[in-house]
Amino acid sequence: MGSQRYPTEALRCWGKAKELREEYYLNYRDAKARGGLRWAGGAWTFDAIPYGLGDDVYMLTSEPYGASIAFNKELALQCMEAAEKAGYPRDLCSYMRIYWGSILLDKYPWGGGYPKPDFIWQDHICCSHAKWYQVVTDLEPDIPMYCVDVGVGPYHQLTEHKIKYVADQLADGIEWLEKVTGRKFDDEKFIQAVKNECLSTSLWAEICTLNKAVPAPLDEKAMYSLYVFGTLMKANKKVVDFYTELRDEVQDRVARGIAAVGNEQCRLMSDTQPPWGFLKVFRYLERYGAVSVGSLYTFGLEGIWEIKEDGTWGPRTTPMAKGIEIKTRDQALMIIAEWNLSKPEWQHFYHPQLKTDMMARIAREWKLDGIMLHYNRGCEGLSCGIAENRLGLLKEGFPVMTFEGNMGDEREFDEVSVLARIDTFMESMGYKKLY
Amino acid sequence: MDIFREWYHDRHRYAREWKEKTGGKVIGYFCTYVPEELIYAAGMLPVRILGSHEPQDVTEPHIFGMYCPFCRDCLAQGLKGRYDYLDGIMIAQSCLHIRQAFTSWDIHVPREFSYFLPMPHHVQSPRAYPFLREELAAFKKALEDWTGKTITDQDLDRGIEIMNTNRRLMRQVYELRKREEVPVTGLEAMYMVLASQMTDKVEHNKGLGEILAELPNRKLERRTGDRLMILGSENDDTAFMNMVETVLGATFVIEDHCTGSRYFWNEVEWQEDRLAAIAARYVDRPPCPTKDWPKRRRLEWVLEMAREWGVQGAIVVQQKFCDPHEADIVAFQKALQERGIPTLFLEFDVTVPLGPFRIRVEAFLEMLRQEDLF
Amino acid sequence: MITAGVDVGNKYTKVVVMKDGQVLSKYMVLSGFDQQQAAEEAYTRALAEAGVAREEVRCVLATGAGKGAVTFANDTITEVGADAKGAVFLFPSGRTIIDVGAEEGRAIKCDEKGRIVDFAINEKCAAGAGSFTEAMARALEVPLEEMGPLALQSSKVIPMNAQCAVFAESEVVSLIHSRVTKEDISKAVHDAIASRIISMARRVGVEKDLVMTGGVGRNVGFVKALGEGLEMAVLVPGEPEYVSALGAALAAAERAAG
Ligand code: SF4
Numbered sequence A: 001m002g003s004q005r006y007p008t009e010a011l012r013c014w015g016k017a018k019e020l021r022e023e024y025y026l027n028y029r030d031a032k033a034r035g036g037l038r039w040a041g042g043a044w045t046f047d048a049i050p051y052g053l054g055d056d057v058y059m060l061t062s063e064p065y066g067a068s069i070a071f072n073k074e075l076a077l078q079c080m081e082a083a084e085k086a087g088y089p090r091d092l093c094s095y096m097r098i099y100w101g102s103i104l105l106d107k108y109p110w111g112g113g114y115p116k117p118d119f120i121w122q123d124h125i126c127c128s129h130a131k132w133y134q135v136v137t138d139l140e141p142d143i144p145m146y147c148v149d150v151g152v153g154p155y156h157q158l159t160e161h162k163i164k165y166v167a168d169q170l171a172d173g174i175e176w177l178e179k180v181t182g183r184k185f186d187d188e189k190f191i192q193a194v195k196n197e198c199l200s201t202s203l204w205a206e207i208c209t210l211n212k213a214v215p216a217p218l219d220e221k222a223m224y225s226l227y228v229f230g231t232l233m234k235a236n237k238k239v240v241d242f243y244t245e246l247r248d249e250v251q252d253r254v255a256r257g258i259a260a261v262g263n264e265q266c267r268l269m270s271d272t273q274p275p276w277g278f279l280k281v282f283r284y285l286e287r288y289g290a291v292s293v294g295s296l297y298t299f300g301l302e303g304i305w306e307i308k309e310d311g312t313w314g315p316r317t318t319p320m321a322k323g324i325e326i327k328t329r330d331q332a333l334m335i336i337a338e339w340n341l342s343k344p345e346w347q348h349f350y351h352p353q354l355k356t357d358m359m360a361r362i363a364r365e366w367k368l369d370g371i372m373l374h375y376n377r378g379c380e381g382l383s384c385g386i387a388e389n390r391l392g393l394l395k396e397g398f399p400v401m402t403f404e405g406n407m408g409d410e411r412e413f414d415e416v417s418v419l420a421r422i423d424t425f426m427e428s429m430g431y432k433k434l435y
Numbered sequence B: 001m002d003i004f005r006e007w008y009h010d011r012h013r014y015a016r017e018w019k020e021k022t023g024g025k026v027i028g029y030f031c032t033y034v035p036e037e038l039i040y041a042a043g044m045l046p047v048r049i050l051g052s053h054e055p056q057d058v059t060e061p062h063i064f065g066m067y068c069p070f071c072r073d074c075l076a077q078g079l080k081g082r083y084d085y086l087d088g089i090m091i092a093q094s095c096l097h098i099r100q101a102f103t104s105w106d107i108h109v110p111r112e113f114s115y116f117l118p119m120p121h122h123v124q125s126p127r128a129y130p131f132l133r134e135e136l137a138a139f140k141k142a143l144e145d146w147t148g149k150t151i152t153d154q155d156l157d158r159g160i161e162i163m164n165t166n167r168r169l170m171r172q173v174y175e176l177r178k179r180e181e182v183p184v185t186g187l188e189a190m191y192m193v194l195a196s197q198m199t200d201k202v203e204h205n206k207g208l209g210e211i212l213a214e215l216p217n218r219k220l221e222r223r224t225g226d227r228l229m230i231l232g233s234e235n236d237d238t239a240f241m242n243m244v245e246t247v248l249g250a251t252f253v254i255e256d257h258c259t260g261s262r263y264f265w266n267e268v269e270w271q272e273d274r275l276a277a278i279a280a281r282y283v284d285r286p287p288c289p290t291k292d293w294p295k296r297r298r299l300e301w302v303l304e305m306a307r308e309w310g311v312q313g314a315i316v317v318q319q320k321f322c323d324p325h326e327a328d329i330v331a332f333q334k335a336l337q338e339r340g341i342p343t344l345f346l347e348f349d350v351t352v353p354l355g356p357f358r359i360r361v362e363a364f365l366e367m368l369r370q371e372d373l374f
Numbered sequence C: 001m002i003t004a005g006v007d008v009g010n011k012y013t014k015v016v017v018m019k020d021g022q023v024l025s026k027y028m029v030l031s032g033f034d035q036q037q038a039a040e041e042a043y044t045r046a047l048a049e050a051g052v053a054r055e056e057v058r059c060v061l062a063t064g065a066g067k068g069a070v071t072f073a074n075d076t077i078t079e080v081g082a083d084a085k086g087a088v089f090l091f092p093s094g095r096t097i098i099d100v101g102a103e104e105g106r107a108i109k110c111d112e113k114g115r116i117v118d119f120a121i122n123e124k125c126a127a128g129a130g131s132f133t134e135a136m137a138r139a140l141e142v143p144l145e146e147m148g149p150l151a152l153q154s155s156k157v158i159p160m161n162a163q164c165a166v167f168a169e170s171e172v173v174s175l176i177h178s179r180v181t182k183e184d185i186s187k188a189v190h191d192a193i194a195s196r197i198i199s200m201a202r203r204v205g206v207e208k209d210l211v212m213t214g215g216v217g218r219n220v221g222f223v224k225a226l227g228e229g230l231e232m233a234v235l236v237p238g239e240p241e242y243v244s245a246l247g248a249a250l251a252a253a254e255r256a257a258g
């Protein structure tokens, strides 16, 4: 529609992505009936470790779970209201409130009641992360909980003892897992999962790197449905395979000049989780020929990156590619701890400047015209320092607009006023609606 | 007793005079997990950065409005230049809210020295001890690099001694609050703790020593009345405390705030490795909610205090948008109520609306008194 | 060349008709429920007053929350864009524009041509805008128009928290009960909203000269509080509520000229 400049094509992997996601939630639901185990934890948790308990162990990660429910505005609202009725304040993380609501209402969107996990395996990132599951254990006191602290400081200041602190907690966690599940921990399976995680998170970064191309082969709206596997089961072989296939397909799109948005004339990036119930904001942007090609959030929440020899940003070289052979549990723990601590979307917890620098790099390397910051009331973690990011990016000379909203709580999103802001922003950059 | 209030109100003058007198350096800190032992050992004055409870309009460009008003009030002080005498600023890892006050300060009001200490969150894990010990060693080195002076074991012992004495004396004051007729009001106790966070503790200890000589025989001009506990986020809202105690005739006999008991409760226990000893003190102290998991240790401690101090009702306060406390409040209110301690929940802002809050507290007290009757 | 700007606000609809940089006429009506009809009415009246026939108008731009309802407009311009244009036309030295209407407050930073450099708009909360004063006037039991002049008679500083209109209202009530004068309370109210607006304006960075537009510009109490809070002179046009419509008419001329 409206001044098409580039050819477009639907993604071939699309069906596979849908299938994989569906299967994930059903596997979790049905694990018990098949004699398996199931566990719960956050999207950032060290999920490679429970793979050591066997092949019939399934997890439900809480943020994507909250986001899935947020798509369904009605159910999301019911969940949040249930949490509020139980006394939990409305300004807490909206994923968390949705999650508690799904327990309180005993509802699972894929059918049945809330599927209680056998154990909780979490890590503590923002102020709410460990507390999220602590409240779950308030509601369901017989679920055992383990949680790892990753708050050792920014990656560029990492030292051996900091990595060891995380690795040691994980080692204790393994003993704890053996105790609460009564299963023997299989180091080989675990080491394989560590390798998978390094591969999948590096592959995702590689896919995002391909989006430097003009026109962008992927738009952020599509990326949301694809990056999610990193948050669901980044240490699973299936994700490695899927991302490999996706990488090949995106490479092919770039080679053939296939665009995500055919009338691309203005490249943007966003920041933090979007208001899931209002992804139509991205459709609205297309009327200006504007496409969001990603964000630090979609790139670096699960993607692991490094600065390449030519000084640009690209996928981090895996330990395997460096010829490192992973032989022991301790070695694998140190590797996976260090790998996770290099996560880009983690550095701003320590200083906004670290994020501003990465965002400015994206803006330059991905050839952006402007930046849209979602001041997300739903997530204290990813909104942390966002006002300073705005100031920093303005100082670097990029046009920046902000809009307030909430990834999960649509009551905090004012559609009319956000669209009006977009109009003003586009007008100020000199773009006119194409249709 | 007035001296504590004066120190609190004249905090900036105090620090400036201290600098003039001693020629030493002043470090402003944002969180009570900062190991002041090391700062005293380095011969410097640690002062806690607190807000001023005035509506302000300078932080909006720096901290998004979803974070707590306390962290914004603190930052406002920096942006307005009220702490221009600071030589350094630092924070220990606690919540993300106050950390933003620190980082924005770091960007816009830079000082000679700026330090983030990764205080572990997993304080219920034994791994936290060696980790923090190493972090303290790194911090000590940073201080030494800054001043060019080595911090010796004797220095550390002196730092520990100053801090421990203060803790011991404060505990003695708090012991007296167990009495049927308490010799100090909650507001007075609050001033004592607050003053200890912004003065040279050697001097503060002296003040405490003097007051402790009188306290056992001190009689307040009024009866203790309803014995209240106040707990939750940071709280130096003296106007609120004063309103409840003078207008409504109840008394706060104990509290759980980082501007109160949580700050000074436990001492450093001697170990040959001084840094390990200090680390253990901070890992073991009454936790801030963001570090209190998987078990609810803080809750056990609060219930214990409520029992020992004969608490009849608890006011649970929370800075608006304070995530760490918000995740605790439901569990706390439930547990307190199960033990026959009614609770009242209030949300604090930079200034609290005294009128509406008075009505709420009044109704709460009326309810407590009714329960007494039956 | 004759152009017109139509600003359909939630409360009032305003029209400005211009010819070669000169204002020919202005007209304002209540927006009511039917914005389309209000726009039509205001436009017809404004044209009549200017003595201009419809066909003579080269270009009409609509702006304001209800700009979509202006069926006779050639195009639209955002409120922020129109605001900046109008303000810089009236005060060429204006670089920061603060616009406070009944429901919305905004701050705009612009260049010498009235182009937007950055902008901030208050989020959905009445505490930062005109309706807050209305609520407080009700609590004080004084007519809205008197709030501003009353405030000028006081020099007391009473900190008040304007985060929430409901709490602020009960604060006003308790101030009345403790016998604080209406003058002082009125000043406290204006200081409080001004502080909210200043807070937002600091996001874009306040640079000289500062122009205030929007209906609240008529409130002397607010203007004084704003100037004091920012330690800056505040330039207020004679009819601050017409600035957006004026800006739209100016932009219409630019567009028609190509
Ligand atoms: S607030 Fe954000 S970072 Fe924290 S638990 Fe929620 S989604 Fe995660």
Ligand code: SF4
Pocket: B068, B070, B071, B095, B096, B097, B098, B233, B234, B319, B321, B322, B323, B324, B325
């Ligand atoms: S603990 Fe709560 S009150 Fe204290 S700084 Fe953090 S968010 Fe604010």
